[in-house]
Amino acid sequence: DIQMTQSPSSLSASVGDRVTITCRASQSISSYLNWYQQKPGKAPKLLICATSSLQSGVSSRFSGSGSGTDFTLTISSLQPEDFATYYCQQSYSTPFTFGQGTKLEIK
C-alpha cells in the first residue's frame, strides 16, 4: 500500500493568514492526489482533485501543487469557515489511501 503522510498534524493560525499543508507519498503517485476538508460530525468534502484542479463551488482561496511524492495544499487567506481537518488521498493505485489529517485550529 502507498503510505500518505501529512505535516503538520495540527496547526494554529489566524483569520487572514496564509497556510500551507504538506502531503508526502511513500512512492511516486504522479499527479493522482486529492484533498478533502472535514468538519466535526460531517462527511469529508472534496476540494481539489488531480493535485490542482479545484472542485466546482470551492473557493479560489484553496490551491494545490506538487507531483511525484510531494504535494501541498495552500489556503491563501484563512476565513472562519476554513477551520477544519484536511486530508490528502492518493488515487494512483488501489487500495486508495488517505493521510492522517491536518487539524487547522484558530489561534
Added chain:
Amino acid sequence: QVQLQESGPGLVKPSETLSLTCTVSGGSVSSAGYYWSWIRQPPGERLEYIGYIYYSGSTNYNPSLKSRVTMSVDTSRNQISLKLSSVTAADTAVYYCARVQDTDDAFDIWGQGTMVTVSS
C-alpha cells in the same frame, strides 16, 4: 443534485455481519463516468478505503478487508450495499458511501455517514 444516504443497524454484535445500504437520489447508480465506494473512519482515526463497485457489478476491495467484504449494486432500487462479516471491535467506525469520479478516482460526493458500533 445527487445525494447519498447510508442506512443500517447502528449496533452489531461481535462475529456477526455488518450490513449497510446506500441509497442514491437525484441521479443513477448507472451514470457513466462514476462508480461507488465505501469508506470508513474509526473514532479519531484516518479515513480507510473499503472498496468500490461499478454499476456492472465489478468490484475492488481493500486487501486488508477482502476476505470479509462483499459489495453489491441494485440498479432497480438505485442502491449499493456493503456486507462485512465476522466483525470485531476494530470495525467500529463511521461508514460512508461515496461517488467516485472515473477521471481521477476522487470521491466527489459523500453520504452523511452512519456510525456502527460493534459490541455485545
